[in-house]
Each structure stands twice: as structure tokens, then as C-alpha cells.
Amino acid sequence: MEAQAVTVDLQPLFEELTPLQLVELDACVHCGECVKWCPATAVEDDLKNTPMDKIAILRNLVQRRHGPLGFLKRGLHDEDIQRLAEEVYRCTACGRCGVVCPVGINCQELWPAVRGALVKMGYGPLEKIRETQGIMERVHNPFDFPQSDRNRWFGDFRPKDRAEIVFFVGCELAYRVTPMAEGAVKVFSAGGADFTVSRDEWCCGYPLYALGNRSDEIRLEIEHNIEAIKKLGAKRVAASCPCCYGMLKNRWPDYAGELPFEVVHVLNIADELLQSGKLRFTKPYAGGPIVYHDPCYLSRGWGAGEGVIEEPRRLLRAIEGVELIELPENRRLSLCPGSGGGIRRAAPELSEKMAARFVEEVKKTGAELLITSCPAVYERANHILSMTAEHKVEEGEPWGVDDRAITAHPPFKVMDIMDFAARHL
Template sequence: MALEDYRAMMERCSNCSGCKWIPFDKIKSQRFSENCPSISYYNFNTHSARGRFQLAQTLLDGDCEFSPDVVEAIHNCTACGSCDSTCKITRYNLEPLDHNLALKAKAVEEGYALPEQKPIMDSLQQEKTMLPGELRSNRLHWASGIDVKDLMKEKGEVAFYPGCKYSYNEKLKPVAANALKLLINAGADVGIFGSADMCCAGRALQMGFENDYEQQAKANMEVFTKSGVSVIVTPCSDCYHAFKRQYAKLGLDIKVMHLVEYLDELIQDEKLVMKNRVPMTVTYHDPCHLGRLGEAYVPWEGKEKKILNQVHTWEPRRPRYNGADGIYDAPRRILQSIPGVELVEMERIREYTWCCGAGGGCSQTNPEFASWTANERITEANATGAEAMVTACPWCEESFMNAKDEDGNTIQVVHLIDLVLQAI
């Protein structure tokens, strides 16, 4: 939808400020009650979902222009969807996240992208990754030495799709390699896309570059279809969201699973047995794109109507993405199946989790804001008394590796698969 199509939502937002806080019945302390990194960091209403509704309306009405401050407010949204989940606690007829993305797209369309975004998008066009400086010729180095099918040459049921971070980041490459080995050893008919492996481009959509995203998405979908795979498994939550929700809108009809879902099934089927004790107290961070943004896309066509000329509704009933059906239980079941691991929860979890700060391209375009956001989560994690923070997303993992809490303390950050490897 174009930005103009959201005008009714701009006008009907009631300024309740629900987009700024986790639901009141979920609040355990004032310290960890906020939900939107942007409004929390900038402390100015325009940086909230409500403020961006107002901003978009004034832009459409010609009452303001794309000034530097306006452009900053538009792009400094991590696209984490937290405002979307909390808005839908009290409202059913607003889509803050989709609107924010449309606002970004409008800015890009009008020529108001951030200077820092240019090398990212150039890299996507030239090297098929949104990590500037990385070469496509090095993309498969993470899989060196692993005897695995090339799905462009051999048939296989499962495609393992590592994503850019796990393909290029030296600290994170072992996660992808170990995950693939684990699937092979568990008997999965798995392969990789070889030289056809490319960026999912989900972050291009998060930053407002709709055309670039769609071009790359369609290229990937051609690869997926040509391979003939039945399932795509990825350890990256950004890739998971892109395939599960966004590619589905373009017609992708292949089962998509995050690595934690696949591992959970292997454990339930006793193909993976946790026999070694791992004595550790951990807390789990729900990645935004695996949790509240991990709900499957539901096709819908309908129209808006009013009941008694007052109540907005849709006919037929429209799907409501409020984050409740994201991937939350699978990673927690895995942790609970590991002998010796004790899980202690943070205050903001599941669909009300606090973002790591990397989303929407912010870790690359505004590292100071992104770092502050990550530090806030480390403060919350350390408040639990846990020895380590476990997550299942490379962007989250990288963000937290260098983060410190408000007292300057760090926390050990581990991917869930690292604990699984210790336990089997």
C-alpha cells in the first residue's frame, strides 16, 4: 500500500500512547516498561508510531517538508513491530508498522534516503548482500570442508539458508557451519543453494527500498522454485520473517522454518538427544523477526466498512497480526530439554520483547542509537542474574556482543545451537 492509503489510519489514531509502552498488565517495573526504542531514545513524540501518523498526514497535506529532522525521524525506526503489537491490544483498525514502512518508502521515493544507506543498497545490487565490503565470491567460505549437496545440481528436500551475517561474519560463521553439520548428522536430506545463494533483502524493505527488495525477492524465489525443495530452514530471524511473511505476499509457497523450529522437532522425534549436562543459568532474548513478526502471512481480500456509521471493521474479517503467534515456545522447549540449564525470563518477553537495535538498518545508519538500544537490553538481561543471554538471530547476537549495561557490565552472549552442541 502507498502512504496515501493509510490516511484513514492517520486520522483515526486516538493518541492513547499505547505504542510507547508494553501493555499495562504486563508491566513489572517502571524501569522496563517502555517498548519503542525510537521514542525512548529521542523522547519526542514524532519518533513514536503516533507521531509518525501525524508526520505522514502533515507531509501529505503539504504542511511540512522533508527537512533533515523529518528524514531522521522517518528512518530512525528499527521496524521492530513493538508499537504494532501494543497498539492492537486496544485497537483493531490500525497498522503502525506497515504505515512506518510506507512512510520510509515515501521518503526514499522522493529522494530522501540517508547517505549511509547508499553503500548498503549498492552492495545489494553489486554483491547480493547488504553488508558493504563483502564479496559474493566469499559467500560460501563458511561451508568449507562440509560435504553437502548443491541444490542447484542435486535434488534435496531441505534447503539450509544461512543469511548474510552467518555467511560473512567471522565470529558468527561457526553457527551456520555447526547448524548444517547437525542437520546432516540428524539424517536430514539437506543442501545449500551454492553459487545461487544471495541476500534475502528483507532489510531493504525495512529501510523503504521497496523496488530493490522486490527485485531481489523475486530472484530468490526463482532459485527456490528451480531447486524443488520442500522446506527452507534458516538460522537468521530476518531471513525467516522475509520468507515467511513478506515473500509469501509475492507468492512464495514453500514451507519456511527457523532453525529453532527444526531443532525442536528433531528433539521431539528423539533424533537429537540431550545427554550432557550444561550447568548454566540463562535468559532468552526473543528476536523481533522471529517472535512478534514471525507470524505466517494469511492471504486476504476485502473492504473496510462501518457499523452504524461509526465502528470501523472489514468484510470479510481481516487477519490480525498482533505477535501472539510468533515463535516463542520452540526455543524455550529446547532450553528446557538441556540438562542443567535454568531459564530465567526478562520482564519484556515474547511479543513485548525489547528490540536489539539492529532492525530497519539502524545498526548501520545510526550506530549510536542502535548501541543504546542494545545496552538497554543488556541492563534488563543482567537484572535477571543470568550468566548468559541466549538468542537465535545473528543481528541480535552481534548487537549484544559489544553492548554493556547501565553500570558498564557485559553478559555472555550465545546462540541457542551452541548450547545444543554442548548437550548432545
């Protein structure tokens, strides 16, 4: 049966993709290097979902607007757009394809832009996107937890009214991986950093942005946060979750113009404190080998190359007794565990397969402890490990509450880097 031609307004592609991104579509030389490295392609049942294929479909669509294909009046085929929509959401926007691409196509920025266009054209997981937007409008986090519970992790911590640095906690740390937030506060405090936390923080906007939603809700979340941070007098804002970090640094200026503060990562602050001698570790580590995983949005830095790569390694090596080993694929080529880019919402079964492959890679290193600086990697790795444990931790369930997920002698344990550092102060 012949594919059905449809009438679709392609204008959103030209609104969401920058001129450079449109040019990049023509730069692909079909070498297939990205196919070899894509962690999503590696666990798919066939070779259909590849970065190279997405670019080919996209270029074809763009050329049908005014290009030769449009001139010949060859219609747009609904199945082509559906296929692109399916593939672009079966992707974590991890950016590994962009790192290995010999012509330098910045895929980490390209895929979210394509999602933005597709949603405007009426394609993609629209129901999930609407649902996420509704949750964000109500409670300003993507998990549907009450806003009134956001600061419960504070415990005895009393944030100052003004400080040079604001620690941007983010929804994952505030609600689900609270040891990451507590660890950062302990490390900053031990190093004497002048820092505080907003008592009125909302989501950074990334969960909606990553899904392709371009509604006013993202702007509202961003503007609210900027106003709250301004009141605290901060010169620098330190994010922990790599998605928050990338969103603040790269997307907030798109919505709010030049920011009145510098965006850094919590590891930058910890590294400064370490280098200046203000942060010292007194308790040695007595366990087995440790492996550090570079989160996609830290090591590849949203394709902009501003990775936070050596800072975590310096911090770990400063702790007596740490034997740091490396995963075979590390730094800018680190393996994505299927956690980011909205994949846990859009394609949960693919996310699980990617995470299982990642856990196998960690097992092969013989490490006793996996150290991460990404709450989503923390959650994914623990989720896979918990499948053989007594308690299976489900999506949406808070982490860090107790150790139920790791009671069945897992091959390795998972810990956040700031939590680990705080235990050795």
C-alpha cells in the same frame, strides 16, 4: 520565521501504503501507550520521536492531498516531511508499538511502507541507500564482502544436490556470525533432517527493503534465490536470521507471487526433530542461569502474530542442567536491542544507546549466558560488552572468528541457540 511551504508529490504515500494502512492512520486515539513502550523513544533525549507523533504527521500529510487541509490550500511544509523522515529512520520497526496499540495499528508493517514512500519522494538517508544498493549489485550482500567468500563457513560440510528442506543461511550468518550457521547444520544433521544449502545464495533483499529502497535490485536478489532453491527440489525453506525469515515469508510473495515452497524458521525444524524423538541431547549443561531473548521479528512475527516463541524454550529445556530464566519483558513484549530495521546504518548512535539499555536489562537478571536466535542481537550485545574488553569489535568486523571480544570477564556471554544446542548433542 514561518515554515516554508513546498511542492511535493504525495502520490508515493498512496502507492506504498495499503488502503488498510491509510485507514489505520485515522484510528489512532492518542492514548500514548506506544510512547510508553517504544524502545527508541526510551533512550532519546526528548519525547519528540514517538510512534504516536509519526502517525500524527503522516495523517496530516495524507489529508493535505485532497482532504480539508488541501482544500484550504495550506501548503506542505518541508520541515514536517523532514521530521517524519528523521523519526521513521530512528526506529527499528520492532513492532512493540503495534503489539500494545489498543486499536491494533500494525506499525511493524507501517514504518517500512512509509520509508518506501519517503524515498520515492526524495527524503531519507538517500546517500546511504544508494551506497547499499551499489554494494548489493556488486556482491549480493550488504557488507561488501566478496561473493566468493560466502560459503567459506562450510568447512567440511558438503551440501546435497537435492533435499526436502533448504536452509537459507543469509548474509549475517554466512559472513559474520558463522557459529549460527554451523550450529544449525550440526543440529539438523544430528536429527537426521533431509536438508541442504544453496551454494549460490544471494541476499534476501531485506537490507534494501528496510531502508525504503524499492529498486529492481530487490527483485533480482529474490528471483535469483527462488530459482536456486527450485533447482534443489525443496518443499520447505528454513531461514535462521529473523529478518530473512520475515522477508522470505512476507515480502517475497509480493515480488514473486505464490512461492513454490513453505517458509519456516530453523527453530521450527529443530522443534519437530525434538518432538519426534529424533533429536536428543546427551551432554548436560554445567553453567549458570540462562536467559533467552525473543527477537522482534520472531516473537512479533512482523505484526502477523505467527511468532516462534515456545519452540526455543522447549529446545533449551530439553538440555539437562539448563536453568532458564526470563527477562521481565519477554515473548511478544520483548525489548528490542536496537539492531534491526536498518537502524545500524541509518542511526548508529541511537542503535548503540538501545543496545546499552538492553545489556543493562540482561545484567539485572543475573544470567550467565544470553541465548539469542538473531545475528543482529548477537552482534549488538557483543559490541556493547566489547567496549570494556581488550578488543573493541567494530561494525563490519566478522564475529565468531575468535573470543577476543569476551576476554575481559564480561557480566554474561552471548551465544546463538543452535550453536548452544549443537554443543550439547
